[in-house]
Amino acid sequence: QQHNIPQHQETFFHEDHLNNILDSHDNDNNDHGIDFERHISIPYPQCFRNKLASSFLKSDVLEHIFKIKLEEEDAKLTKEHERNLELHNDDILDFEEMQLRSDAHNGALLARSATKAADELIYQLSCITNASITPNLDNFLKTIQLPSMFCAYQSNPSCEGLTNYRTVTGVCNSLSRPYRGSSQTAYGRLLPPVYDDGLRLPRSESVVGGSLPPCRQVSLAFGSKPTFDSAINNLWVTYGQFLVHDLTFATPVTDSGRTPITSCNCDSKDTDMCNVIDIAPNDPFMAGQRCVAVPATAQAFSDQICALGVKEQVNGNSHYVDLSVTYGSTRRTAASIRVGTEGLMKTTLKREFKYDLPPGQREGRSCVDSTETNKCFAGGDSRLMENPILSGVQAQWLRIHNEFARELNRIRPDWNSNDNTLYEESKKIATALHQHYTYNEWLPILIGKTATAQYLGDKHLHTEYNPSMPGVVFNEVAAAVLRLHTFVRDLISRCKPNGDLIDQLWFNEVASKCKFAYDVKTNGLDSFLCGALVDFSFAADTNYAQQIHHRLFESTNHQGELRRSDLVALNICRGRQHGLPGYNAYRQLCGFRLANRFQDFSDTMSPQSIETMQTLYKHPDDVDLFAGLNHETHTHDALVGPVSVCLIGIQFKHLKYGDRFFYTHHGEFTKAQLHSIKNYSYRCFLCHTVDIEQVARNPFQPPNDITNPLESCSTCSIFDFGPWHMPKAS
Ligand code: HEM
Numbered sequence: 001q002q003h004n005i006p007q008h009q010e011t012f013f014h015e016d017h018l019n020n021i022l023d024s025h026d027n028d029n030n031d032h033g034i035d036f037e038r039h040i041s042i043p044y045p046q047c048f049r050n051k052l053a054s055s056f057l058k059s060d061v062l063e064h065i066f067k068i069k070l071e072e073e074d075a076k077l078t079k080e081h082e083r084n085l086e087l088h089n090d091d092i093l094d095f096e097e098m099q100l101r102s103d104a105h106n107g108a109l110l111a112r113s114a115t116k117a118a119d120e121l122i123y124q125l126s127c128i129t130n131a132s133i134t135p136n137l138d139n140f141l142k143t144i145q146l147p148s149m150f151c152a153y154q155s156n157p158s159c160e161g162l163t164n165y166r167t168v169t170g171v172c173n174s175l176s177r178p179y180r181g182s183s184q185t186a187y188g189r190l191l192p193p194v195y196d197d198g199l200r201l202p203r204s205e206s207v208v209g210g211s212l213p214p215c216r217q218v219s220l221a222f223g224s225k226p227t228f229d230s231a232i233n234n235l236w237v238t239y240g241q242f243l244v245h246d247l248t249f250a251t252p253v254t255d256s257g258r259t260p261i262t263s264c265n266c267d268s269k270d271t272d273m274c275n276v277i278d279i280a281p282n283d284p285f286m287a288g289q290r291c292v293a294v295p296a297t298a299q300a301f302s303d304q305i306c307a308l309g310v311k312e313q314v315n316g317n318s319h320y321v322d323l324s325v326t327y328g329s330t331r332r333t334a335a336s337i338r339v340g341t342e343g344l345m346k347t348t349l350k351r352e353f354k355y356d357l358p359p360g361q362r363e364g365r366s367c368v369d370s371t372e373t374n375k376c377f378a379g380g381d382s383r384l385m386e387n388p389i390l391s392g393v394q395a396q397w398l399r400i401h402n403e404f405a406r407e408l409n410r411i412r413p414d415w416n417s418n419d420n421t422l423y424e425e426s427k428k429i430a431t432a433l434h435q436h437y438t439y440n441e442w443l444p445i446l447i448g449k450t451a452t453a454q455y456l457g458d459k460h461l462h463t464e465y466n467p468s469m470p471g472v473v474f475n476e477v478a479a480a481v482l483r484l485h486t487f488v489r490d491l492i493s494r495c496k497p498n499g500d501l502i503d504q505l506w507f508n509e510v511a512s513k514c515k516f517a518y519d520v521k522t523n524g525l526d527s528f529l530c531g532a533l534v535d536f537s538f539a540a541d542t543n544y545a546q547q548i549h550h551r552l553f554e555s556t557n558h559q560g561e562l563r564r565s566d567l568v569a570l571n572i573c574r575g576r577q578h579g580l581p582g583y584n585a586y587r588q589l590c591g592f593r594l595a596n597r598f599q600d601f602s603d604t605m606s607p608q609s610i611e612t613m614q615t616l617y618k619h620p621d622d623v624d625l626f627a628g629l630n631h632e633t634h635t636h637d638a639l640v641g642p643v644s645v646c647l648i649g650i651q652f653k654h655l656k657y658g659d660r661f662f663y664t665h666h667g668e669f670t671k672a673q674l675h676s677i678k679n680y681s682y683r684c685f686l687c688h689t690v691d692i693e694q695v696a697r698n699p700f701q702p703p704n705d706i707t708n709p710l711e712s713c714s715t716c717s718i719f720d721f722g723p724w725h726m727p728k729a730s
């Protein structure tokens with residue numbers, strides 16, 4: 001496959017801009033609803049007072065620089081593609097590129113080339129850069145527009161005919177900024193990024209000089225002896241995983257054939273392409289392995305402003321809480337998992353099971369043990385086979401969707417079995433239920449009822465959409481805050497529909513495998529969902545399950561060497577790659593004082609945690625967001641600490657009031673319909689979508705005889721479709 005690099009026809013940079021640069025830095029785009037100080041002074045005026053340097057700001061010179069960078073980056077990706085072909089590596093990622101979105105895959109390449117061009121520019125201008133100049137630099141760079149031929153995102157698409165239902169990509173959710181919150185656009189940010197060079201290099205230096213602790217060293221300061229939290233079960237944890245996969249997919253860098261790059265190794269130096277985590281020779285668990293090397297995440301233009309700018313990362317999925325794991329985030333994927341008649345989603349029917357499984361995937365890319373008869377599952381998100389409980393949650397939504405489509409088809413003869421109407425209407429109700437369970441069942445357990453009410457409380461049944469609040473996922477939240485891996489347990493129970501335990505399996509035994517899902521004797525996916533309801537989660541503390549902490553993706557390479565990864569180190573390094581400021585900056589954002597010394601963390605951390613931070617880092621500003629949040633003392637009714645609560649509260653507020661289609665907003669559902677949705681309990685949803693006889697009163701808590709007894713599913717009535725019936729002819 002070829003990249004279609006547009007031919008340059010326009011000038012890149014207009015002379016008039018040069019004059020404007022000096023006095024127009026007032027970026028009035030501060031619509032995150034958060035009050036943060038913006039630096040609006042000009043970065044390093046000496047950069048362009050110099051006459052020679054100024055010539056670099058001429059349009060034809062800039063255009064030339066950009067063109068060279070684009071060609072260099074494109075050549076790299078072509079080479080990567082050839083290599084992947086040789087390795088028979090053809091795991092192709094889906095990118096949206098039809099109709100409204102002319103080319104999201106090239107978008108990542110263009111955005112990376114733009115930062116490379118910016119890098120060259122500030123070098124040529126002899127600017128002195130460091131982490132603290134990022135906001136200034138960004139404001140300056142953003143005044144330099146790319147020619148429109150590169151800016152597929154920038155032209156506003158027409159939303160005609162796309163206003164009644166959510167689109168699969170999320171495009172046209174916001175009518176004033178149609179691309180906002182749609183798949184394959186940049187994450188938002190709560191605070192400006194911090195890069196070593198102000199532009200794109202991961203944070204690696206301490207604010208007081210010297211290096212930050214390596215990611216693996218930070219990881220090793222976390223323990224591997226988790227305890228259980230008897231108050232929440234593993235289904236709550238997996239619902240969380242399902243939900244974050246709905247919100248975010250930091251797409252890896254892909255080659256020119258759209259396959260994630262595979263060339264990263266311990267010597268890879270280009271941090272825009274690879275993330276290399278060094279392992280010390282005396283590492284207690286990974287000695288003998290020099291590094292963990294994974295592809296970097298792909299880039300995007302910030303807020304679809306098609307200009308130079310500091311590095312931003314792309315969210316491959318629609319930002320909204322819209323069941324995109326089930327329905328897809330690109331139109332091609334979405335279409336490929338629909339039956340195409342009567343509004344139905346594809347599934348696999350297996351006679352021995354009570355309910356359907358997700359559909360098989362011909363290419364077998366989402367798991368490691370695909371066979372002709374037992375295929376990996378296809379769905380809206382490539383990670384749905386990460387573990388069988390997660391696949392089970394996916395199956396539940398498919399089951400309810402098809403149930404709704406059949407029922408609507410029955411009660412609405414006036415819809416003439418129209419595939420689209422039935423699909424959209426069923427999807428709309430299923431999505432509403434997912435939002436309902438997310439905001440009313442899942443979130444209050446995480447951040448507590450108090451904070452949920454504080455950030456998201458409403459007095460009335462119906463709520464109001466706020467078009468000026470961006471419905472976007474923040475980079476901080478995706479790359480740090482919601483990486484709630486501390487809850488993940490590594491021994492997984494399976495049980496029978498009557499609740500009898502079948503067995504327990506190690507996480508690494510079941511991860512990325514499909515054979516258990518098809519296992520008739522053990523009732524497939526439903527036995528995992530059953531087990532997740534009774535298994536305690538791991539406690540939200542500073543300990544991580546061995547199998548994700550030191551033995552993630554354990555495998556043996558072709559030289560017979562054991563290879564392992566570390567999720568905690570990945571999270572730390574990912575945060576640095578994404579330019580996340582440290583924990584201290586977010587304390588300040590959330591109303592806590594900016595710590596000058598580690599002791600100042602005492603309002604959010606225990607003395608022991610403060611000591612750990614002090615041992616690891618040189619200065620409070622150095623503390624990685626993920627590490628700081630993980631060490632917070634929990635607020636009274638939450639499973640996370642106060643800064644986490646604040647950031648999660650802000651995030652879910654944006655995803656509610658900034659989502660035009662949020663289920664409680666005026667115009668989405670009638671009062672009667674909304675009552676149907678709210679009355680359909682998560683417990684009964686489970687009863688109707690899992691082969692199980694009893695579910696506890698509080699389904700996200702492990703059952704016990706006294707406070708959370710099991711209740712028979714026979715008490716559940718089906719979803720009330722009364723308010724969806726055909727209007728009676730008068
Ligand atoms: C069940 C076992 C789980 C495994 C094996 C797992 C594994 C992973 C891996 C390998 C990544 C990519 C790391 C990177 O390269 O940056 C990741 C990302 C992430 N995980 Fe998990 N995870 C699990 C469960 C969870 C749960 C329960 C949550 C939250 C409730 C969660 C939240 C996240 C988030 C927010 C990301 C970033 C996603 C993105 O933006 O692309 N994970 N996880």
Ligand SMILES: [Ca+2]
Binds near residue numbers: 324
């Ligand atoms: Ca989504």
